[in-house]
Amino acid sequence: MDTTQISKPVGKPVLGIETSCDETGVALLRWEPDAPGRGLLAHTLYSQIKLHADYGGVVPELASRDHVRKLLPLVREALAQAGLAPADLGGVAYTAGPGLVGALLVGASAARAMAWALGVPAIGVHHMEGHLLAPLLEDDPPAPPFVALLVSGGHSLLVEVRAIGEYRILGDTLDDAAGEAFDKTAKLMGLPYPGGPALAKLAMQGRAGGYRFSRPMTDRPGLDFSFSGLKTQVLLAWQKSDQSEQTRADIARGFEEAIVDTLVIKCRRALEAAGARRLVIAGGVGANQRLRAELAAAGAKDGFKAYFPRLAFCTDNGAMIALAGAIRLAAGQSQDETVQVFPRWDLETLPPAA
Amino acid sequence: MNLLAIETATEACSVALVHGQEVIARSELAPRRHAELVLPMADALLAEAGIGRHALDAIAVGRGPGAFTGVRLGVSLAQGMALALDVPVVTVSSLAALALEAQDEDAAILAVIDARMGEIYAASYRRDGAGGLVPLDDERVCHPQALSLPDAAQWQVVGSGWAAYADVLRGRLTGPLQAADGACYPQARHVAELAVREFQAGRAHAPELALPVYLRDKVALTLAEQGKA
Numbered sequence: 001m002d003t004t005q006i007s008k009p010v011g012k013p014v015l016g017i018e019t020s021c022d023e024t025g026v027a028l029l030r031w032e033p034d035a036p037g038r039g040l041l042a043h044t045l046y047s048q049i050k051l052h053a054d055y056g057g058v059v060p061e062l063a064s065r066d067h068v069r070k071l072l073p074l075v076r077e078a079l080a081q082a083g084l085a086p087a088d089l090g091g092v093a094y095t096a097g098p099g100l101v102g103a104l105l106v107g108a109s110a111a112r113a114m115a116w117a118l119g120v121p122a123i124g125v126h127h128m129e130g131h132l133l134a135p136l137l138e139d140d141p142p143a144p145p146f147v148a149l150l151v152s153g154g155h156s157l158l159v160e161v162r163a164i165g166e167y168r169i170l171g172d173t174l175d176d177a178a179g180e181a182f183d184k185t186a187k188l189m190g191l192p193y194p195g196g197p198a199l200a201k202l203a204m205q206g207r208a209g210g211y212r213f214s215r216p217m218t219d220r221p222g223l224d225f226s227f228s229g230l231k232t233q234v235l236l237a238w239q240k241s242d243q244s245e246q247t248r249a250d251i252a253r254g255f256e257e258a259i260v261d262t263l264v265i266k267c268r269r270a271l272e273a274a275g276a277r278r279l280v281i282a283g284g285v286g287a288n289q290r291l292r293a294e295l296a297a298a299g300a301k302d303g304f305k306a307y308f309p310r311l312a313f314c315t316d317n318g319a320m321i322a323l324a325g326a327i328r329l330a331a332g333q334s335q336d337e338t339v340q341v342f343p344r345w346d347l348e349t350l351p352p353a354a
Numbered sequence: 355m356n357l358l359a360i361e362t363a364t365e366a367c368s369v370a371l372v373h374g375q376e377v378i379a380r381s382e383l384a385p386r387r388h389a390e391l392v393l394p395m396a397d398a399l400l401a402e403a404g405i406g407r408h409a410l411d412a413i414a415v416g417r418g419p420g421a422f423t424g425v426r427l428g429v430s431l432a433q434g435m436a437l438a439l440d441v442p443v444v445t446v447s448s449l450a451a452l453a454l455e456a457q458d459e460d461a462a463i464l465a466v467i468d469a470r471m472g473e474i475y476a477a478s479y480r481r482d483g484a485g486g487l488v489p490l491d492d493e494r495v496c497h498p499q500a501l502s503l504p505d506a507a508q509w510q511v512v513g514s515g516w517a518a519y520a521d522v523l524r525g526r527l528t529g530p531l532q533a534a535d536g537a538c539y540p541q542a543r544h545v546a547e548l549a550v551r552e553f554q555a556g557r558a559h560a561p562e563l564a565l566p567v568y569l570r571d572k573v574a575l576t577l578a579e580q581g582k583a
Binding site: 054055056059061062064065068069071072073075076086101102105106107108109110111112113114115116117118119337338339340341 | 389390391392393394396397407422423426427429430431432433434435437438439440561562565566568573574575576577578580
């Protein structure tokens with residue numbers, strides 16, 4: 001990514017636009033280094049989940065088409081919430097990757113064109129950087145260095161954050177992402193797309209000790225994940241069972257416990273490897289209640305603190321993009337006038353933010 | 355008036371500026387590079403005309419049909435500019451802009467864009483004698499062999515659809531072929547000319563209502579349809 005030095009948007013709100021997959025997110029944020037959450041002026045979101053449910057998964061072309069219809073109304077709504085006009089903006093941030101190329105291009109072009117028209121800087125934001133900075137929007141924001149667990153439908157990453165913009169991938173999934181494993185397992189047991197959240201809800205009714213599945217790749221050193229084998233275990237258990245509602249809930253609970261245990265074990269190892277005492281959780285699976293409870297408990301035992309963004313900022317949103325963008329704009333970084341997106345983009349290649 | 359027009363629906367990337375009575379334009383055949391070129395082209399035109407962005411009264415865009423990604427790029431850029439500048443957007447058919455590439459004043463015009471997957475985007479027009487167009491049918495996506503055209507004494511054909519399907523299309527014409535050019539594309543200059551008329555006729559949109567026209571709207575099968583297949 002090319003970055004050039006420009007004048008800083010002192011005190012002016014930054015518009016953040018997220019369109020990397022199936023949510024259109026928009027937010028306005030004024031950069032307040034000591035309490036970033038206080039600078040959040042507005043945020044709006046439109047989820048396309050219903051649109052894609054009929055197709056059993058995200059259809060990239062339909063996602064792009066929906067972003068074009070929804071983006072500007074959301075921008076208007078956010079401006080109205082904050083009582084601002086476009087001319088009040090000091091910069092525009094947009095998700096430049098990774099993600100669906102067509103979907104990314106919608107947000108990037110509209111954002112870049114707005115910045116061009118207003119004569120303010122624009123900044124392309126790494127979607128995962130947005131996620132891992134999202135907990136900064138809460139009270140008592142974590143300061144680097146920390147370890148971040150990014151778990152969503154597309155990612156299962158452990159990242160060491162030495163400073164904002166200085167990232168090292170400690171672990172990644174070798175196959176399915178954690179959220180993907182939830183969705184696919186839900187589908188195997190007949191829950192409609194996207195079944196992950198429904199599976200987690202079902203697990204709450206499951207009985208303890210009914211089903212136990214393996215904790216993949218925890219019996220050897222290393223911080224990588226592999227979740228695809230769990231699916232097969234669940235499928236076999238489900239096929240051999242009486243397939244009653246209670247059994248479905250019991251299996252869901254056993255599955256969720258296996259995923260959560262695995263994530264907790266790897267988080268503890270990652271904290272130890274990085275010598276860090278703060279753990280940041282982000283991504284859609286970060287909304288999982290069992291994961292939150294288990295990590296908080298592990299923290300109390302091991303002496304680390306777990307930081308969670310509010311549920312709305314676990315899943316894709318514009319606020320995290322406005323935040324990451326505002327930080328980089330304040331550091332004097334910005335994009336030239338070409339509209340560039342990166343469907344694949346290595347988090348470790350980002351420049352430091354200061 | 356001052357109006358900026360963008361056309362990125364096909365292989366050609368172009369931007370035009372209407373400044374008073376004058377139209378100036380930049381255009382490049384640059385498949386896959388449209389996203390880099392539009393804003394620098396717009397800057398060059400504004401500099402040439404000696405006006406700032408805030409002097410623009412409207413943004414115009416070729417809203418398709420064409421390559422989905424290209425159409426959305428143009429529309430999203432136009433939406434973003436217009437929202438920021440608080441001006442309206444005028445949407446123009448990319449097939450109509452293409453039709454203005456036809457040279458003859460009298461022969462009916464078939465504008466046809468290669469839609470890939472064995473199909474074409476097509477519409478036919480005649481000139482109105484005052485620099486504008488009168489549509490002779492509705493724009494549509496179809497197989498070239500299924501193209502049905504209105505009666506006309508003479509035809510001229512423009513667009514990449516001719517380059518791809520000249521033999522088939524020749525057989526679909528309802529009158530003698532007077533001229534054909536398969537190597538021309540919709541241009542922002544023509545989007546701008548058509549947009550000025552639309553703007554003066556009061557047909558401009560709020561930016562959020564400026565939307566792409568894809569024509570090909572069935573892009574995936576639902577689970578129910580996959581079950582039937």
